[in-house]
Every structure is written in structure tokens, then in C-alpha cells.
Amino acid sequence: MFIVTAKEMYDIDKFAMQEIGLDGKLLMENAGRAVAEKITAMSSKQEKICVLAGAGNNGGDGFVIARTMMDQGYHIHVLQVVPDSKIRGDASFHKRIYENCGGSLSLFDGIDGTEVLDADIIIDAMIGIGVKGELREPLLSLVSLINQQTKKVISVDVPSGLPADEGTVEFSAVEATYTFIIGAPKISAFLNHTSPYYGTWELVSIGLPKKAFQLSTSKSIWNETNVRDCFPGRKPDDHKGTHGKGLVIGGCTEMPGALSMTLKAALRAGAGLITGATSEHVINRIASTNVEATYAVLSTTDGFINNDSKVNVQDYDAIALGMGMGRKAFTSELVRDVVSEANCPIIIDGDGLHHIQPYLTSLKRRKSPTIMTPHPREMAMLLGANVNEILVEPFRYASEFARKFDVYLVLKGMYSIITSPEGKQSVNMTGNPGLAKGGSGDVLTGIILAMIMQRQDMFDAICNACYVHGKSADLLIKHQHSHHDLLASDVIDGIANVYRTIS
Numbered sequence: 001m002f003i004v005t006a007k008e009m010y011d012i013d014k015f016a017m018q019e020i021g022l023d024g025k026l027l028m029e030n031a032g033r034a035v036a037e038k039i040t041a042m043s044s045k046q047e048k049i050c051v052l053a054g055a056g057n058n059g060g061d062g063f064v065i066a067r068t069m070m071d072q073g074y075h076i077h078v079l080q081v082v083p084d085s086k087i088r089g090d091a092s093f094h095k096r097i098y099e100n101c102g103g104s105l106s107l108f109d110g111i112d113g114t115e116v117l118d119a120d121i122i123i124d125a126m127i128g129i130g131v132k133g134e135l136r137e138p139l140l141s142l143v144s145l146i147n148q149q150t151k152k153v154i155s156v157d158v159p160s161g162l163p164a165d166e167g168t169v170e171f172s173a174v175e176a177t178y179t180f181i182i183g184a185p186k187i188s189a190f191l192n193h194t195s196p197y198y199g200t201w202e203l204v205s206i207g208l209p210k211k212a213f214q215l216s217t218s219k220s221i222w223n224e225t226n227v228r229d230c231f232p233g234r235k236p237d238d239h240k241g242t243h244g245k246g247l248v249i250g251g252c253t254e255m256p257g258a259l260s261m262t263l264k265a266a267l268r269a270g271a272g273l274i275t276g277a278t279s280e281h282v283i284n285r286i287a288s289t290n291v292e293a294t295y296a297v298l299s300t301t302d303g304f305i306n307n308d309s310k311v312n313v314q315d316y317d318a319i320a321l322g323m324g325m326g327r328k329a330f331t332s333e334l335v336r337d338v339v340s341e342a343n344c345p346i347i348i349d350g351d352g353l354h355h356i357q358p359y360l361t362s363l364k365r366r367k368s369p370t371i372m373t374p375h376p377r378e379m380a381m382l383l384g385a386n387v388n389e390i391l392v393e394p395f396r397y398a399s400e401f402a403r404k405f406d407v408y409l410v411l412k413g414m415y416s417i418i419t420s421p422e423g424k425q426s427v428n429m430t431g432n433p434g435l436a437k438g439g440s441g442d443v444l445t446g447i448i449l450a451m452i453m454q455r456q457d458m459f460d461a462i463c464n465a466c467y468v469h470g471k472s473a474d475l476l477i478k479h480q481h482s483h484h485d486l487l488a489s490d491v492i493d494g495i496a497n498v499y500r501t502i503s
């Protein structure tokens with residue numbers, strides 16, 4: 001499923017019309033009919049429905065919805081929220097057809113909004129991706145009236161007033177119960193501060209050609225179909241070496257658990273052989289619960305690993321670096337040496353991100369892929385930016401960072417964004433608030449390690465790992481646990497449930 005900015009959506013629209021020959025009025029008919037079908041499935045003919053129609057194509061969709069539902073016997077009234085003179089293009093065409101069919105219509109006079117107050121269901125087709133700046137009156141007051149109601153509010157494409165793109169914090173918008181998104185989800189459906197306005201959303205297809213999307217956007221949602229298409233298989237003659245030999249470097253006296261979880265997650269996720277490189281103290285603490293792993297002892301100062309014992313990084317297919325290693329200056333040297341000496345893919349996570357921050361440009365010199373897995377606060381640290389700036393524009397920050405330092409980036413969050421060094425982006429939709437716990441990131445790193453070692457496309461492997469991690473948590477919440485009691489170690493055990501569903 002593709003994800004678009006407003007500009008990309010307009011480009012796709014233009015391509016569909018000018019290059020493919022699809023008519024705009026037909027696309028609007030398709031959009032309105034598809035949304036009407038969804039709404040009829042969730043409403044009854046006894047309910048009073050008020051369609052709020054604006055002047056642009058979003059309003060045009062509203063007129064098609066109204067006509068389609070009216071013909072099926074629904075109790076429909078259109079409240080046109082702009083003067084007649086403003087209705088233009090295809091919207092004006094579909095308004096005429098609605099009226100020719102005998103549809104009921106009145107003009108919003110900007111005073112009492114009686115039609116809104118009387119309705120059981122409000123269909124918001126005032127403004128879609130064409131919003132510019134903050135809402136003007138009288139729509140601003142109307143939106144505030146709608147948001148004070150407890151009625152079902154169904155938005156068409158985008159809740160009116162909400163920017164389709166990232167980067168805007170000042171806006172007033174409809175707080176929808178449901179949104180039926182047309183053609184492709186817009187970026188604002190995936191941002192912490194804008195996604196709640198959509199309520200529950202669903203995509204409706206209107207016949208826009210796949211080719212148009214492929215030419216215009218490099219952003220998509222990574223879903224179960226993607227996972228199934230490229231999930232690493234197992235063959236009868238496989239041996240432990242077939243599924244990779246991984247090294248995990250991290251841990252300190254105060255944080256032995258992080259390393260332990262990465263090791264265990266990598267093994268559960270399908271890694272062939274895993275070695276933990278850490279202090280003797282940490283090995284003594286975790287070895288009995290990670291019996292399948294092997295270990296390499298690293299020298300320490302005050303319980304933190306240092307660079308004296310020189311880790312052998314040459315014999316591995318991939319390395320994970322950083323979890324629970326602390327932030328001592330002498331550990332930075334080790335991180336730098338591993339990053340410059342290893343000839344295999346490296347995942348840098350947790351404290352490793354802090355160590356590498358002053359040396360980010362060195363990542364460009366690596367011959368093998370580098371994967372970084374920051375959460376937004378770590379991303380802010382890497383960039384020297386404010387975390388709120390990142391949260392408002394995560395796609396842009398992620399894309400610029402990945403391109404600049406030639407890395408694969410997993411920007412973790414409610415919707416994790418995976419970015420390739422070329423700027424291709426995927427959003428992972430699995431996962432739930434139960435994952436907002438210590439150790440979740442260490443588990444994800446272990447799963448990524450296992451996936452990238454199985455020698456498939458790096459981007460696909462990372463996306464699969466994010467999917468599996470979140471899906472494990474989702475299945476556990478569905479069947480066994482709650483958001484409150486779910487632990488990172490449960491997510492490791494839950495990997496088995498995910499694998500059973502996809503293999």
C-alpha cells in the first residue's frame with residue numbers, strides 16, 4: 001500500500017487523467033461510490049445523515065456519496081458549506097447531477113448549524129488534500145461545533161482542516177470517528193500529532209493505476225503480503241551456517257539484560273549461530289539463560305567494556321552493536337574500531353548510537369551496510385535537534401539522515417519508519433502500546449540481526465523484522481497479555497506465534 005504527500009497525490013491524479021486517459025468525473029464517481037458502500041455497511045436507513053460539502057473535489061465526492069446513498073433509500077441531506085459561486089469543476093458537475101436526481105440541499109448560513117445538530121451521522125466532505133493554512137471562518141466555527149458533538153463523524157479522504165503532509169503543528173480540524181481515505185493514505189495518517197484526527201481509517205480504491213503510484217512515490221506500508229513475498233524459507237539440507245553467524249557486542253555490569261534479550265531474540269528469530277561479546281561478569285549473569293549462544297570475553301574498566309581485548313569482527317555475517325554497553329568514553333573507541341574494521345552489515349542501537357554520533361561521517365566509508373535503530377529522542381541526539389521537531393516531520397528527517405550518512409534507518413515509534421540509503425521508506429503498522437517498555441528495542445535489534453543474516457535484500461529484511469516484532473506483541477495482546485503486563489521477553493517468546501502464521 002503506497003503512502004503519499006498531497007503533491008504526490010495530485011501528480012498521480014494528473015498522470016491517471018493525462019497519460020492514462022481516466023476522466024476526473026469518473027474518478028470522483030468511483031471515490032464517492034466506494035465511500036458510500038463503506039458508510040452504508042455501518043449505518044441504518046433510520047439514521048439522519050448530513051453530508052457537509054465543500055467547493056473542491058472533496059465536496060464533489062460528498063455529492064456522489066449523497067446521491068448514491070439517497071438512491072438506496074438513506075435519509076440524506078447535503079449542507080453546502082460554501083456559496084454556489086465557489087463550487088467548481090467536477091464538483092459542480094456532480095452537484096448538478098445530485099440536484100437533478102432530486103437531492104435535498106441547503107446552504108450553510110454560518111449561524112446555527114441546525115442540520116449538523118439534527119443529524120445522527122455527519123459526513124465530512126468539506127476539504128481534503130487541498131487545505132491551505134489554518135481553517136477560515138465560517139468553517140472554523142463549524143468544525144468546532146462538529147467536534148463538540150458525540151455523533152458519528154465520517155471524513156472523506158482527510159479530516160477537513162488537517163494537513164495531508166508533515167511539518168505543520170498549527171491547525172484546527174475535524175476529529176473524525178472514521179476516515180475513508182481515497183487512493184492512498186497521506187503522510188498525516190502516520191504522525192503522532194495528526195493521526196488521531198483520522199479515527200479508525202480504511203483505504204478505498206478508485207481505480208488509479210499502480211504505475212502512477214510507482215512513478216510518484218517511494219513510500220509504502222509494509223504489510224503481511226510483503227512479508228510473505230520475501231520471508232526467508234528453510235530447505236531440508238540447511239545447516240546452522242546457512243542462517244548466518246552473528247555477533248552481538250554490548251552489555252555492562254549494570255545492564256546485562258539488554259544483551260541477553262538481543263541474543264535470545266536473534267536465536268528465536270532464526271539466526272544460525274550467535275556470539276555475545278561482553279564482560280566476564282555479564283557472561284556469568286546471562287549464560288545460563290542463553291545456553292544456545294556462545295561468548296567472547298571482553299576486557300573492562302569499572303564494569304564497562306573497553307577496547308583493550310580487540311574484538312575479532314572478521315568471522316561474522318552481521319554484527320549488532322551497542323545495547324546496554326553504557327556511555328563511557330573508552331567504549332567509544334571500541335565502537336569506532338568495530339565500525340571501521342568489520343566487513344559485514346552492522347546494526348548500531350542504544351548506547352552505540354551515542355558513541356557513534358560524533359563520527360557519523362565515518363559511516364559513509366563503510367563498504368557494507370550500516371543499520372541504525374534510534375527512537376525519536378535518540379534521533380534528536382544524533383541530529384542535535386529537538387525531539388518535537390523530529391516527531392512533526394519524521395519522514396523528512398529520516399530520509400535526509402539516511403541519504404546523508406548512507407545508512408538504513410529504523411526510526412522507531414508508534415509507526416516505525418524504515419528508510420533506505422536511497423530514501424525509499426516503509427511504515428510498519430504492527431505493534432501496540434505494550435511495546436513501550438525497556439528491552440523492546442533490544443529485542444527488535446536481535447530480530448533485525450537474524451533477518452539480515454539470511455542474505456536477502458537488506459531493506460526487505462529490516463522491514464520484515466519490524467513487522468515480526470510488532471506482530472508478536474499484537475498476537476500476545478490478542479490472546480494472552482494486556483498492554484500493561486506485556487514484557488520484552490514475552491515478545492521474544494511470541495515470535496513463534498508470528499512464524500506459525502506466516503510460514
Ligand SMILES: NC(=O)C1=CN([C@@H]2O[C@H](COP(=O)(O)OP(=O)(O)OC[C@H]3O[C@@H](n4cnc5c(N)ncnc54)[C@H](OP(=O)(O)O)[C@@H]3O)[C@@H](O)[C@H]2O)[C@H](O)CC1
Pocket residue numbers: 009012013027028031054055056057058059060061086126127128129130131132133134135136139156157158182183208
Ligand atoms: N485521485 C484522488 O485522490 C482523487 C481525489 N478526489 C478528492 O479531491 C480532493 C482534493 O480536491 P481539491 O479540489 O484539490 O481540494 P479540496 O477539495 O480538498 O479543497 C479545496 C477547497 O478547500 C478550500 N480551502 C482550502 N484551504 C482552506 C482553508 N484554510 N479554510 C477554508 N477553506 C479552505 C478551498 O477554498 P479556496 O477559497 O482556498 O479555493 C477549496 O474550496 C481529495 O482530497 C479527494 O477527496 C477526487 O474526488 C477523486 C480523485
Ligand SMILES: [K+]
Pocket residue numbers: 058124125126127128155156157158159160
Ligand atoms: K474531508
